[in-house]
Amino acid sequence: MRTLAPRQIQEAAHGSLTGDTRMWKETMTARLRDAHRTRDRLIAHARLIQREGGWRKTAHGRKGAEMRGFTKYTAEEVRRLNRLQAEYFGENVEIFEPPLPEGVPERLERIVASASIVPGDSVLDIGTGTGILIPLVQKYSPARIYANDLSEVMLEFVKTHSPSVIAVQGDVADLALADGSIDVAFINACYPNIIDKHRAFTNVRRMLRIGGRLIISHPLGRSFIEILKKNLPFPLDDFPREEAEASEMFAPYGFRVSLFLDEENLYLLRLTAEDCGSRKLCT
Numbered sequence: 001m002r003t004l005a006p007r008q009i010q011e012a013a014h015g016s017l018t019g020d021t022r023m024w025k026e027t028m029t030a031r032l033r034d035a036h037r038t039r040d041r042l043i044a045h046a047r048l049i050q051r052e053g054g055w056r057k058t059a060h061g062r063k064g065a066e067m068r069g070f071t072k073y074t075a076e077e078v079r080r081l082n083r084l085q086a087e088y089f090g091e092n093v094e095i096f097e098p099p100l101p102e103g104v105p106e107r108l109e110r111i112v113a114s115a116s117i118v119p120g121d122s123v124l125d126i127g128t129g130t131g132i133l134i135p136l137v138q139k140y141s142p143a144r145i146y147a148n149d150l151s152e153v154m155l156e157f158v159k160t161h162s163p164s165v166i167a168v169q170g171d172v173a174d175l176a177l178a179d180g181s182i183d184v185a186f187i188n189a190c191y192p193n194i195i196d197k198h199r200a201f202t203n204v205r206r207m208l209r210i211g212g213r214l215i216i217s218h219p220l221g222r223s224f225i226e227i228l229k230k231n232l233p234f235p236l237d238d239f240p241r242e243e244a245e246a247s248e249m250f251a252p253y254g255f256r257v258s259l260f261l262d263e264e265n266l267y268l269l270r271l272t273a274e275d276c277g278s279r280k281l282c283t
């Protein structure tokens with residue numbers, strides 16, 4: 001199997017190299033070689049985990065039929081896969097830096113605009129990575145921005161570039177911000193990576209106020225995940241393919257689908273937090 005570095009993966013999705021990217025390629029060869037070494041080591045690690053029992057367990061109903069829903073993992077698998085991701089991303093910070101592929105900056109603007117942030121809002125960027133959304137969010141004058149990531153290295157990078165953000169390290173499933181304290185949350189290019197989605201979406205709904213928005217997006221489109229799946233050392237989930245599927249998946253967590261866009265190069269799902277009364281889940 002041919003494996004690609006993250007930048008090559010972006011290019012594969014776009015078909016051709018931009019001038020900036022060609023220059024980037026010429027100057028980054030040594031760094032990429034290091035990244036490849038890290039990735040190969042992590043792939044070996046992932047194969048070991050697979051041999052020890054596999055990581056994908058599909059939920060089955062009483063008749064044995066596959067159920068729609070999130071992949072289930074044991075607590076130990078969640079810990080190990082999260083550690084693996086934190087290590088992978090922590091060792092590859094630089095290859096997530098600009099120049100971004102053509103069209104991505106504009107699509108990121110659209111993603112942020114879809115959240116209708118108003119001055120004074122509290123915004124949470126889940127799986128912030130290098131904080132690519134932060135400057136775009138700052139244009140809307142929120143009162144505070146929380147940047148969350150598994151990787152301490154990513155957060156150090158974000159704090160250097162955007163000192164005013166509040167960095168919160170760890171799995172979003174464990175974030176302990178106050179109930180109803182968040183107006184807008186983003187999960188950009190990170191939905192497939194969240195291992196324990198049941199706990200994550202229960203927790204995000206708890207932190208969002210009623211009427212708050214959760215934006216799940218990818219600026220290279222849903223199909224991009226297929227390319228990543230072949231090249232990353234940890235499992236990635238697909239995005240919901242249809243609005244009805246998204247509604248069915250997220251209604252139990254207290255979310256209504258208020259926007260669904262599935263364009264070739266842009267995936268954008270906006271969920272609005274509903275009132276669940278005193279129930280933990282809205283079922």
Ligand SMILES: C[S@@+](CC[C@H](N)C(=O)[O-])C[C@H]1O[C@@H](n2cnc3c(N)ncnc32)[C@H](O)[C@@H]1O
Nearest residue numbers: 089127128129132149150171172188189190193
């Ligand atoms: C592909 S990067 C995307 C970063 C950024 N959102 C962007 O658009 O460039 C995914 C990031 O999500 C983080 N991540 C993955 N699972 C997470 C989780 N459960 N909680 C918090 N961060 C997570 C990873 O550490 C990584 O930095």
